[in-house]
Amino acid sequence: MLSLIDRIKGIDGDLVSPRVQFIYLHHVFKDEEKSFEQLIQLLSKQHFFLSYTSAVEKILTGTIDRPYISICFDDGFKNNLKAAEILNKYEITACFFVNPFIISTSSFEEKEAFCRVKLETIPIEFLEWNDIAILQKSGHEIGSHTMEHTNVANLDKNAFEDDCFQSFEILSKHCGNVKHFSFPYGRFYHFNNIAAQAVFNAGFYSCATAERGCHINPENKLAHDELCIRRDHVIAQWNPKHILYFLANNSRKAHRNNNLFPYGNS
Numbered sequence: 001m002l003s004l005i006d007r008i009k010g011i012d013g014d015l016v017s018p019r020v021q022f023i024y025l026h027h028v029f030k031d032e033e034k035s036f037e038q039l040i041q042l043l044s045k046q047h048f049f050l051s052y053t054s055a056v057e058k059i060l061t062g063t064i065d066r067p068y069i070s071i072c073f074d075d076g077f078k079n080n081l082k083a084a085e086i087l088n089k090y091e092i093t094a095c096f097f098v099n100p101f102i103i104s105t106s107s108f109e110e111k112e113a114f115c116r117v118k119l120e121t122i123p124i125e126f127l128e129w130n131d132i133a134i135l136q137k138s139g140h141e142i143g144s145h146t147m148e149h150t151n152v153a154n155l156d157k158n159a160f161e162d163d164c165f166q167s168f169e170i171l172s173k174h175c176g177n178v179k180h181f182s183f184p185y186g187r188f189y190h191f192n193n194i195a196a197q198a199v200f201n202a203g204f205y206s207c208a209t210a211e212r213g214c215h216i217n218p219e220n221k222l223a224h225d226e227l228c229i230r231r232d233h234v235i236a237q238w239n240p241k242h243i244l245y246f247l248a249n250n251s252r253k254a255h256r257n258n259n260l261f262p263y264g265n266s
């Protein structure tokens, strides 16, 4: 049996392997700010932080030469502003995946229903367009998380295509060059190849899941619409050793097929 020291050494060894790891969070509440900052410091020890777009490019061009990490946030909670402030201190940029519907509505009833039905949470404050402008001013990127945080598995092809075009158009109007998309819920059973293609057809450059894993260099250069981004969910208050354990585990299991959608051409 491995001693604790050997196990820790093993994790360290896995964490220095060249790869791109994406992590995503939803919130950094007031009582999570300190742990979030500590997590950033801890991850910086083994990893070089990349912007979301640069991380995507590293994979597509097969130029992953050290351990890289990129951070993003789903759902567009107001407290993401505080997370961004912390990231700004370390000159790290993130991508914030938002739902245009909830940014645009001022109805408390709609927000309450959205939180209850889509996010299974009590009402929470969301980013507004002026908050998003602040994020962009600090170099952060904005991506789409569908119009209304829909489980794509419940939509037909046309409805999802419309949703993709709509969120691309609204975000482009408010934020300029919008490139990235993440599927709500995001497991492989929440979408399929046709849905992924609809994302790219709408104009998005990248498409992300919520499947754990990391990325290593592909055998040959990948086209942008071949890349299936995997991301590990993280909560700032989790024990940092557990987070490192998950990331080391990804590194150990890294395979170039992780870069691809799992559905074949059907």
Ligand SMILES: [Zn+2]
Binding pocket: 074, 075, 145, 149, 184, 185
């Ligand atoms: Zn979400």
